[in-house]
Structures are given as structure tokens and as C-alpha cells.
Amino acid sequence: MSEIILDMRNITKVFPGVKALDNVNLKVRKGEIHALVGENGDGKSTLMNVLSGIYPYGTYLGDIFFEGKKCEFKSVRDSEKAGIGIIHQELALNPYMSIAENIFLCNERSKYGIINWDRTYQEARKLMAKVGLKEKYNTLVMDIGVGKQQLVEIAKALSKDVRLLILDEPTAALNDRDSDNLLNLLLELNQQGLTCIIISHKIHEVTRIADRITIIRDGSIIETLVKGVDEFSENRIIKGMVGRELVNRFPPKEKAHIGEVGFEVKDWVVYDPLDDERMRIKHVSFNVRKGEIVGIAGLMGAGRTELVMSLFGRAYGKKISGTILKDGKKLVLKTVHEAIKAGIAYATEDRKTAGLILIDDIRRNITLPRLDKVSRNSVIDEGLEVKIAEEQRRKLNIRSSGVYQKTGNLSGGNQQKVVLSKWIFSEPDVLFLDEPTRGIDVGAKYEIYTIINQLASQGKCIVMISSELPEILGICDRIYVMNEGSIVGEMSREEASPEKIMKCILNSTANKG
Amino acid sequence: MESIRDVFRHNIRQYGMLIALIAIMLIFQILTGGILLRPINVSRLIFQNSYILILAIGMMLCILTGGNIDLSVGSIVAMVSASSALFSVKLGLPVPLSILLSLIIGFLAGVWQGFWIAYVKIPPFIVTLAGMLIFNGINNIILSGKTVLLPQLYVTIASDSIPDFIGSGSKLHITTIVIGIICSVLYIIMELLSRAKKKKSGYDTGSDSFFAAKIIAIALVINLFTYWLARANGLTYAVILLVVLIAVYTFITNKTVAGRHIYALGGNAKAAELSGISVKRVMFWVYANMGFLAAIAGIVFAGRLNSASPTAGDGFELDAIAACFIGGASATGGVGTIIGAIIGGFIMGIMNNGMSIMGVSTFWQNIIKGLVTIFAVAFDVYSKSKAKAA
Numbered sequence: 001m002s003e004i005i006l007d008m009r010n011i012t013k014v015f016p017g018v019k020a021l022d023n024v025n026l027k028v029r030k031g032e033i034h035a036l037v038g039e040n041g042d043g044k045s046t047l048m049n050v051l052s053g054i055y056p057y058g059t060y061l062g063d064i065f066f067e068g069k070k071c072e073f074k075s076v077r078d079s080e081k082a083g084i085g086i087i088h089q090e091l092a093l094n095p096y097m098s099i100a101e102n103i104f105l106c107n108e109r110s111k112y113g114i115i116n117w118d119r120t121y122q123e124a125r126k127l128m129a130k131v132g133l134k135e136k137y138n139t140l141v142m143d144i145g146v147g148k149q150q151l152v153e154i155a156k157a158l159s160k161d162v163r164l165l166i167l168d169e170p171t172a173a174l175n176d177r178d179s180d181n182l183l184n185l186l187l188e189l190n191q192q193g194l195t196c197i198i199i200s201h202k203i204h205e206v207t208r209i210a211d212r213i214t215i216i217r218d219g220s221i222i223e224t225l226v227k228g229v230d231e232f233s234e235n236r237i238i239k240g241m242v243g244r245e246l247v248n249r250f251p252p253k254e255k256a257h258i259g260e261v262g263f264e265v266k267d268w269v270v271y272d273p274l275d276d277e278r279m280r281i282k283h284v285s286f287n288v289r290k291g292e293i294v295g296i297a298g299l300m301g302a303g304r305t306e307l308v309m310s311l312f313g314r315a316y317g318k319k320i321s322g323t324i325l326k327d328g329k330k331l332v333l334k335t336v337h338e339a340i341k342a343g344i345a346y347a348t349e350d351r352k353t354a355g356l357i358l359i360d361d362i363r364r365n366i367t368l369p370r371l372d373k374v375s376r377n378s379v380i381d382e383g384l385e386v387k388i389a390e391e392q393r394r395k396l397n398i399r400s401s402g403v404y405q406k407t408g409n410l411s412g413g414n415q416q417k418v419v420l421s422k423w424i425f426s427e428p429d430v431l432f433l434d435e436p437t438r439g440i441d442v443g444a445k446y447e448i449y450t451i452i453n454q455l456a457s458q459g460k461c462i463v464m465i466s467s468e469l470p471e472i473l474g475i476c477d478r479i480y481v482m483n484e485g486s487i488v489g490e491m492s493r494e495e496a497s498p499e500k501i502m503k504c505i506l507n508s509t510a511n512k513g
Numbered sequence: 514m515e516s517i518r519d520v521f522r523h524n525i526r527q528y529g530m531l532i533a534l535i536a537i538m539l540i541f542q543i544l545t546g547g548i549l550l551r552p553i554n555v556s557r558l559i560f561q562n563s564y565i566l567i568l569a570i571g572m573m574l575c576i577l578t579g580g581n582i583d584l585s586v587g588s589i590v591a592m593v594s595a596s597s598a599l600f601s602v603k604l605g606l607p608v609p610l611s612i613l614l615s616l617i618i619g620f621l622a623g624v625w626q627g628f629w630i631a632y633v634k635i636p637p638f639i640v641t642l643a644g645m646l647i648f649n650g651i652n653n654i655i656l657s658g659k660t661v662l663l664p665q666l667y668v669t670i671a672s673d674s675i676p677d678f679i680g681s682g683s684k685l686h687i688t689t690i691v692i693g694i695i696c697s698v699l700y701i702i703m704e705l706l707s708r709a710k711k712k713k714s715g716y717d718t719g720s721d722s723f724f725a726a727k728i729i730a731i732a733l734v735i736n737l738f739t740y741w742l743a744r745a746n747g748l749t750y751a752v753i754l755l756v757v758l759i760a761v762y763t764f765i766t767n768k769t770v771a772g773r774h775i776y777a778l779g780g781n782a783k784a785a786e787l788s789g790i791s792v793k794r795v796m797f798w799v800y801a802n803m804g805f806l807a808a809i810a811g812i813v814f815a816g817r818l819n820s821a822s823p824t825a826g827d828g829f830e831l832d833a834i835a836a837c838f839i840g841g842a843s844a845t846g847g848v849g850t851i852i853g854a855i856i857g858g859f860i861m862g863i864m865n866n867g868m869s870i871m872g873v874s875t876f877w878q879n880i881i882k883g884l885v886t887i888f889a890v891a892f893d894v895y896s897k898s899k900a901k902a903a
Binding site: 075261312313315335336339340341346348353354355356357359360364368369371372375378379380382383423 | 552701710711768770771773774776777780781783784785786787788789790791847848
């Protein structure tokens, strides 16, 4: 048995009112990939923040031993010095700096405070080769995709000579292909001797790469599964996480009555807002029937978000042309406000930066798109507002201390429910959902799917964008496949399969080349 | 049920500034040997600061939209007092008409800036920096660099008391006291009604004892304040104007859709935009409104000096901005209240007044005011980080 590189003993971390970690013991062996899984808010990230010094020594109970030495990290700098690197879910890169500059940010190759650019570039190129990043070292980070940005983060961690790398949801924002690349890279680095701790909600990824899986629930460790010894299946892990067997990951679909076409787009063309010459959405046409859930599958950057945002009152793009028909009538929507008034809603991809006002409470967030519904002569009726918010909170099972809780303090799943409540409150007929379950746990996902099904059964037209194919296949009635700004395929739920969708995408690219 | 201690702990930011105001008041009361809180000095203190407080109300709205400030308000104050002189003295128009025209000019100055900020998307800092130069130049052209005396009615607005209808001849200004009693009774009735309504729609209203303590305290403060003014010259027109503005803008920020839009924009501009809020419209009106309030401040200030002068309004923008930040506004927007800005303005005003009474040189006054601004915001940042940890 190989030696233990990390030993966390009896870690307890208490926030006022909540015990986030309760006497947690975690041992990580040298050279393994150790996965931490658990539902949102169960303490995975807290544990890693304790380890990396974000919660400094003294703010928690228990001991940490790394490579046999007792650690008392006061800051992230201390843990980095000791050889522990952490990559957070939200990337910490400066978009206006080049790849090389980002890799050595705060760790500059310098002498007497003067940066040695030759050395910086040389070493950057070496690290980029190591992580398989095929870009020029002086490309700005804002010009590369999220997948490549993730690689920059890893290169940055490697530049610090880490021996234990922690990745918090590294693939949450990646499409399947980029995720795949990243996982292969981790396996490769692991072969070279790097120990990894990976936090992930994507259980199929975890089972693929991890040597051991530790399941956390409610701040305590439930069990650690070992590859080759324990059963290593998705069902087994989900059972550990939720404490019950989750037979179906998707709620059963009642035979909903799918009506006539409620929403239709014809020959939709959108140009890039920053570049008049670049057509982002290329003559897209699609339709949604009443009560139907239509999925738009595609790789990241296929233009799915851009498509729905441009439809949502031209929130994206320039030189927009094409026709929108709702219930057979032509709609011209010049602003988001007009779109909302016309009964269209768009739940954004990124709930933190574009979906919610995190410093405001649940109530204020829910009523924001339709304040006119809770006000008379522009004066807000707070009693009515609270009543409505409370109703939504109960209906969608938003777990909080009340409607006055700040949305910034909610877990990801509950934040997403607030986003949904907000748009349900706007009473739309057409609802665009952009990555509605990104980065949230299995249980909350299930609840959200249930809500989506309910909305459809009320006769709303639902368009769902998702990068997780199982999800699209699990809940959509019909699927469009998008690639490089065009719709390249359409299939019903019955005919669709992951292979078929990927084939659609690959064929369209091949045809062009 | 929350104990009073809990209420204070949860609202440390809200009450922190109020406690600071009281502390500073007591300190200067002692340092000035009791002069600070003499009725005549309280009256003077409000008189001296009314225009800064009016500016702070508008500035708070600008800051709420995302930490944006308006550097031009001092110049608009000057331009408006100059245009008052132009209309009422040079052109000989009646005073009410010239006041109206001057208010329109201030509003148009705000519209001009709002246009560049909202529709051309030039950062407010730059637009209002340019505005500061432009309006100051216009002021000097109108006055040709000279000071012009204004008609008496301006002075009345800025510093005269309302006539004492009831107790004329008595030492106390009885009308003022009566108004104070009426206001506090109205206040208590409104609070009770709104609380009953809240209870009916079934949401948490906090403890009864705290509620009672709060409304009694506020009613007492209102009456103490009017009694104090009654001992001096009574309620002035400027105080009435100020109270009305505070009430109107507190209502707008707390209870109206427009107010909600302003807070939402400052809290998260992108989310606000995708919720259907027109960022352009909000920015435009906030800056147009700032111009209008600056014009009101300009009229009051002109009345106080009884003249229009080329150097009027110098540095007012900075006092107004400092008042907002001392009063708890967040530098990134979305957090702050009108009452906070007023409290911040009074903290600045009391320091000015107190140090002047003590004979501290203006140089030292500036240093002390600067330090207080830093400490106030540092305290705010500290308490915010504590609240976050909790």
C-alpha cells in the first residue's frame, strides 16, 4: 500500500448556526485520484477550503498532515508553498492578460522585481505543452474558450510545483469533448505522479478516473469506495449520496398533451456585437409546440446561448433579421422588456453573474421582471410581494430561512430555483432555459426537471439548452442539434441517442471542411 | 422573538452610522462647551448644510446605480444661482418665474449629462468632469466674473422662518411645536397602519416591544427637534423643503418600481438588464434628477449668500459624495439609503460647525474630515465582512 500524502483528522468547521463539517477524516494516498462527491452544500468545498488555507488555521478544529508534516496554513499562499494547489469552480484568470502572464501571475519569473520575459515565455510554452494547450503563449485569455482556460489554470498550478492538486468541479462549465480532454490530461498527469482530489457532480466522470471515491453527506463522511474492491457504479454512488436508491434520474413524463405550434422562428440571422462581419447565427429556423420541451444540443460555442438571447428582445447581437411568430402572430421585440411583456422568459446560463442579484433577497429577485404585477401606480405593495414570493418559495421548495434571505447565501440548486420562480412569476408562454441544472446536485436536478415538466404540462413552450446529453435525452420531447451557428439536425426523443447527436455535429463540421 | 440586542446586531450597518452621528454630536457638544446644541446653533447648522443635504439625496441615487458619482453638482449649483441673478436682476423677471426657469436650467444640465451617460455610454466620471468645467464656465460668463446681489425673496426661502400663526408674540414659536406634534401623530398612525397590514398579510414583523420603542423614540426626536427650533426662530422654509425632499425620495427608493430598478441595477447590472430593466432609462433619469436637485440646492444656496458669485458651489460635489459614503453607501452600488446620506451629511456638517466654533483652522478641518471619511468607510467594510461571516 502506497504512503499517505494527506491526512485530515477530525476536521470540524462551524459557521454561525451551521455545522458545515462534522469530525471529518480524510486520507489521500500518494499518486491516486481521489474523488469527493456529495450533494451541494454538503461540505465538499468547505473541506477543500480548510485544506487550502482559505479558512485559516484556527478557524476550524482538527489537524492536517501533508507529507507527514503538520500544517497550519494561514492563507492560500502557505498551502501553495507546501505543495497544494487548488483550482476553483470559478476560474481565477485575468481575461486581459496573456496565457503566459496568467500562468505566472503572482509567481512571476523575476529577479529583483523585474520580470524575465524570455524565461517566462520559455517555461510557459513547456507547461502549455505539458497540459496539451495548443495556443500561442501570448494569446489573451479572453480570446480562448472555457475549456482552454481550464488548461491554463492547470498549467498555472503546475508552475508552482504542486504535489497535490485539488480541482473543484473542473468540468462543470465544459462540454463533453473538452471534459473528456481534461479527464485524459488528469489521468496522464496522475501517471506522472501527481496526486489529485477532484470534486465533481458528474458521477460518470468520477467513476472513470478516480481510484477512490469519498462520499460526503451533511458534513460527514459516509463512506469511501475503492476501485476494484467496492462496486463502482453510478447507482451505487448516488445511493450513497442521497441515502436512498435513486431509481430514475429523470422524473416520469406524463403523457402531456402537445398542442399546436406556439412559437416559431424563421430564418433568424445574428451578427457578432463586436464584429459586424461575423455571422453568429446563420439562418436558423425552429418551432416549439405548446406543452413541448424542445432541447438544443451542441458543443460549447455552438451559438445556442446567442440564439436564445437574441430572440429575447435582442439581448445579444447586431444586425438581427428574421421572423418570430408566437401563436401564428408576428412579433417584433426590440427590448428585453418587450419580450417579457410578450410572454417570453429567459433563465440565464450563469445564475450568479446574470441571473440573480446576489445582494438582494429572494423576494426582490422573484418580482424583478414583473414589478408591475405587484404594484399599483408604480408603488410596490410589499404585502402582496411577500405573499407571492412566499407562495413561490413553497411551491418550488426553495430551502431558505424565508423570503428575506439573500440569494447570495443560498446553495446552487436553491439559487437556480429562485431563477425559475422569477420567470414562472413572469407568466411566460415561451420559456428559454439555458443550462438549468449546471453545477447543482442530483437531488436538486430531479426537482428542477419536475418543475420543467409541470410547466410543459401547463401548455408552455419550453426550449432547453444543455451541454449534458443525458439530460437532454432524459427530458426533451424533441431535440435540435446546433453547431457553429446553424441547426444541423432535428430528432424526436425516440430516435435520439448520444451517438446520433455527436454524429450530427461531426458531419456538419466535416461537410464544411 | 428577537431581543433588542439581536435587532441591533443584525442591523449594525443601519444603526452604526446613527450611533456615530450621536457620538460625534456628544463629542462636539463637550468640546464646544455646550454651544453646538444650542437652539440657535442647531438652526444655523441646518441652514448651513441644507444645500449639501439636498445634493446628497441626488448623489445617493447616482451611487446606488453602481458607485457612479456626479462631479458637476457644485458647478450646477453655481450656474443656477448665476442664472437666477440673470433672470431676476438683469432681466428683471418676477422671482417665482426666475426660480422656475433656473430649476429648468438645472434639470436640462442633468438631461444633457444623462444623455451622454445613458445613450452614448460615456463613463459618468468623465461626463460629469466635463460638465463641471462647462457649467462653471457658463456661470462665469453669465456673471462676467462679478458677484451679483439677489432679491429678498431668495433669502426668505433659504433662511426665513414660517410665520407664527398661533403664538405670535410669545417667546416660543408655537406653530413649529404644533407642526411637530401633528407630524409625530401622523407618523405613529402611518406606522401602526402599515404594521397592521403587514400582520394581516401574515409576515414577520419583529417584536412588539422593539416596534413600540422605535416609534416612540422617533416621535420624541421629532418633537424635541421642533421644540428646539421653536426656541430659536422656528421652522424655516428650507427645513420644510428638506423634510419634504427626504420623505419623497425615501418613498421613491423604498416603495416604487423606479426605486427598485435603481437598486437592481447597482446590485447586478447584467441580471437587471436581463430582467427587462432599461439601464439607459434608469441612468438617464438618475442624472437628470441629479441636475434638478442640484438646481434646488442652487436656489437655496443663492438665498443663503443673498448673491450669485463666480466661486459658488466650489467643492460641494465632494461634500455630497463624502456624505453618501459616510452614510453607508456601497462603492459598488446597490446598497445605501436616503436617510443614510442625510446622516452622513449631518456628520460632516457637525464636524464643520463644531470645529469652526472651536476655532480649528480650515486646513486641520479638512484633514480631520478626510480621516473621518476613511474611517467611516473602513468601519462599513469591516462590519460588512463580519455580517458576511455570520
